[in-house]
Amino acid sequence: MDTDRMRMQMLAEALRAGGPRAGRGIGRRNFLRGAGVGALALGAPSLLAACGTQSQVQSEETCGSTDLSDTEKTLIFSNWPEYIDVKGKRMPTLEGFETESGITVTYNTDVNDNNEFFGKVKDQLGACEPIGRDIITMTDWMAARMIGLGWMQELDKDNMPNVVSNLKTDLQSPTWDPDRTYSVPWQSGLTGIAYNAKYTGEVSSFEELMTRTDLKGKVSLLSEMGDTMLFMLLLEGANPEDFTDEQWSAAIGRLEGYVGSGQIRRFTGNDYIRDLNAGNVVACEAWSGDVIAMQYDNPDIKWVVPEEGLSLWSDNMMVPNKADHKANAEALMDYYYQPEVAATLAAWVNYICPVEGAQEAMEKVDPSLVDNELIFPSEDFLKNAYGFMELDETTRQAYDKDFAQVIGA
Amino acid sequence: MSAASHLPGGGASAASDDAPRKRGLGGYLLLSPGGLWLVVFFVVPTVTLVATSLYDPSGSLQLGYAMTWHWQNYTDAVVDYGPQLLRSLQYAVIATIACVLMGYPLAYAIAFKGGRFKNLMLVAVIAPFFTSFLVRTLSWQYILGDNEAVVSLLRWLHVLGPEGHLLATPFAVITGLTYNFLPFLVLPLYASLEKVDRRLLEAASDLYASPFTAFRKVTLPLSMPGLVAGTLLTFIPAAGDYINSELLGNPTTRMVGNEIQDLFAAGDYPTASSLSVILMAAIVLLVAIYVRRAGTEELV
Numbered sequence: 133m134d135t136d137r138m139r140m141q142m143l144a145e146a147l148r149a150g151g152p153r154a155g156r157g158i159g160r161r162n163f164l165r166g167a168g169v170g171a172l173a174l175g176a177p178s179l180l181a182a183c184g185t186q187s188q189v190q191s192e193e194t195c196g197s198t199d200l201s202d203t204e205k206t207l208i209f210s211n212w213p214e215y216i217d218v219k220g221k222r223m224p225t226l227e228g229f230e231t232e233s234g235i236t237v238t239y240n241t242d243v244n245d246n247n248e249f250f251g252k253v254k255d256q257l258g259a260c261e262p263i264g265r266d267i268i269t270m271t272d273w274m275a276a277r278m279i280g281l282g283w284m285q286e287l288d289k290d291n292m293p294n295v296v297s298n299l300k301t302d303l304q305s306p307t308w309d310p311d312r313t314y315s316v317p318w319q320s321g322l323t324g325i326a327y328n329a330k331y332t333g334e335v336s337s338f339e340e341l342m343t344r345t346d347l348k349g350k351v352s353l354l355s356e357m358g359d360t361m362l363f364m365l366l367l368e369g370a371n372p373e374d375f376t377d378e379q380w381s382a383a384i385g386r387l388e389g390y391v392g393s394g395q396i397r398r399f400t401g402n403d404y405i406r407d408l409n410a411g412n413v414v415a416c417e418a419w420s421g422d423v424i425a426m427q428y429d430n431p432d433i434k435w436v437v438p439e440e441g442l443s444l445w446s447d448n449m450m451v452p453n454k455a456d457h458k459a460n461a462e463a464l465m466d467y468y469y470q471p472e473v474a475a476t477l478a479a480w481v482n483y484i485c486p487v488e489g490a491q492e493a494m495e496k497v498d499p500s501l502v503d504n505e506l507i508f509p510s511e512d513f514l515k516n517a518y519g520f521m522e523l524d525e526t527t528r529q530a531y532d533k534d535f536a537q538v539i540g541a
Numbered sequence: 542m543s544a545a546s547h548l549p550g551g552g553a554s555a556a557s558d559d560a561p562r563k564r565g566l567g568g569y570l571l572l573s574p575g576g577l578w579l580v581v582f583f584v585v586p587t588v589t590l591v592a593t594s595l596y597d598p599s600g601s602l603q604l605g606y607a608m609t610w611h612w613q614n615y616t617d618a619v620v621d622y623g624p625q626l627l628r629s630l631q632y633a634v635i636a637t638i639a640c641v642l643m644g645y646p647l648a649y650a651i652a653f654k655g656g657r658f659k660n661l662m663l664v665a666v667i668a669p670f671f672t673s674f675l676v677r678t679l680s681w682q683y684i685l686g687d688n689e690a691v692v693s694l695l696r697w698l699h700v701l702g703p704e705g706h707l708l709a710t711p712f713a714v715i716t717g718l719t720y721n722f723l724p725f726l727v728l729p730l731y732a733s734l735e736k737v738d739r740r741l742l743e744a745a746s747d748l749y750a751s752p753f754t755a756f757r758k759v760t761l762p763l764s765m766p767g768l769v770a771g772t773l774l775t776f777i778p779a780a781g782d783y784i785n786s787e788l789l790g791n792p793t794t795r796m797v798g799n800e801i802q803d804l805f806a807a808g809d810y811p812t813a814s815s816l817s818v819i820l821m822a823a824i825v826l827l828v829a830i831y832v833r834r835a836g837t838e839e840l841v
Contacts, residue, residue, distance in 0.1 A: 184596065184608035247806035258602060281602060349706065349791075350687075391792050397709045398791055411688045412708055525603045532807035537621065540795040540803060 188258030190282040190453060195260035197285055201459035205235045208457075209267045209464065210249075212447065213241040213402070214425065215319070217480035225476050229467045235460050240265070245401045246274040246356070253452070257283040262454035266461045269318050273358050275448040276308030276522060284314040285451040291462040292316070294469035298488045303446060307522050315448035316465045319421070319477075320484035322506065322517065323359045323443035326418035328408055330432040335415040337439035338363045342390045352407060352416040355399040357535045358520040359443050360387070360417060366440040372518045380531065388538045399539040408433060420506050421483035435506075437516070444517035446486065472496070478507050594814035606810060614815040622800050622816055629796040630823065632711070633780035636718035637726075640775050641768070643719070644726040648767075649760075651727075652734035666727050678717055678788050685713050685789070709791040717785035722778060726771035733767025734760070769835050773828060780824055 216239070217225050223239065230237055243249045249270070253263045257278070270278060278284055289296055295316055309315050327335045331350075335341050341351055353360045362372040364383035370376075375383075390396055397413055398404075405422055407413040409430055423435040451461045467473060471489035475497045478485035484507060485491075491508045494501055505513045523531060593606070594614055600606030619626070651662045669677055684691060685708040692708075695701040707713050737760055745755035783798030790796075797820050804813035 185600075185606045187605040188602040251806055254602065349704075349709070394793075396792060406682070410683070410686050412682075412686050412706075525601045526599075529601055529808045533804070533809050533812075536800075536803040536807050539792055540625070540800055 188254070188281060190257070190260050192282075192286070195282070195453045197454050197458070198456065199458045200456040204457060205233075205460065206238070206457060207235050207267070207460040207464060208238045208240065208265050209461075210240045210242050210265045211267075211269045211318070212243045214422075215241070215269075215447075215481055215483075217477050225468070225473050228473065229464055232467065233460075233463050235463065237464070243269055246271050250274060250277075257281070257452060260453060262456070263452055266451060266455040266457040267449050267464065268452055269447050269449050271356075271358075271447050272306065272308070272445050273520060273523070273528075275315050275450060276306075277525070277528065278450065278452075279309055279314045280525065283453055285453055285455065285458055286313050287316070287451065287458070287462060287465075291459060292466040292469070294466045298469045298471065298474075300486050300488050303486050306446075315450050316469075317446040317486040318449050318468075319481060320444065320446040320486055322420040322437075322484070322509075323354070323362075323417060323445070324420065324436060325415060325438050326408060326423045326433060326435045327415035328411055328413075328430075328432050329434055331411050331414040334434070334436065336436055338367055339440070341415055341417075341438075342367070342395055347415055348393075348395050349397050350412070350414045351396050352398045352400050352404050352413045353396055353539075354404070354417045354419075355401055355539060357532060358445070360399075361531075361535060362443045362518060362520050363417070363438070363440060366518070372443075373521050375521060380534075384534050384538055387535075391538060421481055424482040424506060437513075441516040441518055442514075444514065444519055482507060484509060590814050590817055593810050594818050596811040596814075598809065598811040600811070601808060611811065614811045615819065618812055618816045618819055621812075622797060625795055625797045625800050626816075626819065626823070628794070629780050629798070629820070630827070632715055632718060632786075632796060633776050633782075636715050636722065636779050637772050637776045639715070639719040640723050640726045641772065644723055644730060644771065645768070648727045648730040648734055652731055652737075663728075663731065666724050670724065674721065675784065678721065678784055681713070681717050681720065681789055682708060685716070708789060709794075711790070711794050713789040714786050714794045714796075717789045718779045718782060721782075721785065722775040725774040725778075729770040729774065730764060730767040733764040733770075737763045765835065769832065772831075777824055777828070781820060 216223055226237055226239060229235070249268070253265075253268075256263045258281070295312075299312070299317070303317050303320070304312060306312075325335055325338070325341055332347065335344070335347070341347065361380075361383060364387050365372045365375055365379060367386060368379055368383045370379035370383065398407070400407070400416075402419075402422070404413065404416050404418060405426060408416055408418070409426065418435060420435060423433055426433045427435075449461075449465055451458050455461070468477065469487050471487055471493035474485050474487035474490040475493040478490060479494065479498045479501055482504075491502060494508070501507055509517075592608065595608060595610050595612065596606040596614075597609040597611055598614060598617075647666070651659055651666075655662050683689065686692065687706045687708060692701065692706060695707075696703060696705060701707075741759050741763075742755050745759050746752070750758065780796075781798050783796060783802055786794055786796045786799050797816060801813050801816050801820075804810075804816065
């Protein structure tokens with residue numbers, strides 16, 4: 133409090149001093165003239181030097197990493213918020229890993245949004261500098277983008293026998309990392325519709341969400357392009373896994389129409405939870421695990437599978453270039469692919485568990501969750517689930533721009 | 542300090558009279574830390590920003606960005622984001638006016654009528670700053686929420702229709718801007734008002750000026766430096782702000798800050814940079830006109 137008062141007084145003093153008498157010593161005009169010349173002299177060459185930037189693509193040759201895991205038993209893990217089991221202030225599965233391996237883990241929840249995180253680390257990774265993290269967790273499309281840029285280290289399968297034997301078949305070969313050379317799924321999840329039953333009746337499809345007049349101005353969509361556009365493409369009758377530029381334009385036009393009609397109140401990241409809870413938004417596009425977690429506090433929140441289909445995605449653990457503890461990271465990935473550990477984690481986060489055998493292990497952890505389709509979905513449940521088409525860097529930028537333009541009318 | 546030196550018009554001549562005859566390098570030496578700071582944190586980033594705004598917009602992280610002197614980025618930015626640019630300036634002007642309407646009486650009351658509570662009142666003005674900007678804005682989400690007291694009351698009074706809301710409207714965004722920048726107006730204004738010599742007001746009333754005339758002819762002109770500084774400190778950050786629009790607005794209240802952020806995230810650095818340069822130029826231009834009009838060039 134005292135320092136603030138001091139600061140305030142200093143501000144007041146400074147402003148007092150800055151009256152008409154401030155021009156002494158070096159005249160203002162003179163100073164400005166000098167500064168201008170200085171700026172020009174310095175600015176011109178750096179302007180030339182700043183002409184263009186090189187490609188930011190890295191590779192094993194241009195950006196090799198060393199592994200200090202043998203001597204340093206530490207690991208820095210960056211993950212999304214509320215994405216690990218917590219008991220009070222402790223994290224049981226993570227502590228289990230620390231005891232078992234002797235590796236000290238620093239667990240950060242500093243991934244809030246794929247784009248935002250990308251913005252935070254892109255300059256270092258592009259210049260082959262360490263980002264101070266050994267594991268980062270990115271959604272499929274962002275993982276694809278980072279791997280495509282050559283920013284991730286190849287993982288050693290020999291260090292991860294559990295991953296090799298327990299990774300679910302349907303997750304083993306995504307198009308962007310066919311042999312899972314660079315990535316290991318942390319959790320998968322679904323995007324659908326959530327609504328607050330205190331304020332509205334059931335909303336069963338995106339069609340309803342976007343056109344029902346009683347929802348006007350009380351609907352939010354996700355600012356995650358892949359999720360929201362997937363549903364727009366489905367409404368267009370296109371296949372989100374394989375669509376044309378024309379279909380994309382039509383889907384963008386459709387979204388533009390919904391924004392223009394005033395149906396959509398906001399585009400959000402994870403923060404839709406607050407609005408939905410408070411009833412500012414009564415129905416929205418939502419992630420499955422979030423909603424289930426919310427239901428513990430507010431039973432009025434419901435999650436539904438939209439009639440049009442579902443968006444299915446995974447978040448993937450990866451080791452960035454210049455991270456010093458790759459073997460430690462691999463040990464952690466392997467640890468989480470033990471069925472019992474995976475079941476404990478899934479029981480808390482409520483997302484789809486990528487580990488084979490976890491469903492059986494769940495019998496011991498929490499029998500009520502064994503048949504939970506949102507953690508262990510059946511094939512039938514997922515028959516309407518889609519991923520988003522893989523895009524090359526140029527197309528992605530163009531699509532991202534289209535999307536950004538619409539959500540910011 | 543004599544009162545005369547603060548009178549308008551007295552300053553310029555005083556400065557040249559007092560100026561030392563011989564000028565050494567000492568002044569420049571003393572300025573060098575500040576100058577260096579300016580070069581590193583202002584000149585270099587600005588040059589980079591301007592350079593980036595002229596890159597080929599078809600570049601990407603994979604291909605790199607080539608410098609092609611692509612001036613068209615600027616016209617594209619204006620065509621695509623003109624509405625948001627205008628909206629930002631408009632919101633910032635409204636918020637600044639609202640700040641003046643609320644802040645002037647407040648600063649005046651503290652300076653002239655605060656008495657021994659002066660410091661306490663000033664602390665009350667900056668007390669919200671003990672909490673982070675983000676948290677304060679988030680609490681407006683709660684206050685203006687559709688099912689909270691304010692909206693319920695306004696609906697009951699039929700100021701709002703049964704489905705009317707405040708959150709996610711331009712009103713909420715401007716309220717947030719006004720609230721967040723009010724102290725930036727009050728503090729410099731208070732500093733100006735506080736040093737107004739009360740004897741000048743006594744003299745005015747001895748010369749048969751009504752309290753209102755005394756205010757108009759003495760207090761107001763003497764508080765101009767504070768008022769101008771305060772309005773600048775409010776207007777400039779408000780025009781570039783994006784948190785308030787992000788948290789309290791809807792897709793049709795987006796400001797230029799939101800667009801710049803999204804363009805950077807989408808990897809369109811050239812357009813994002815040209816939009817930033819346009820915003821900067823627009824603000825500099827408006828501020829220059831304003832300061833010239835207000836006749837307080839000495840301040841900046």
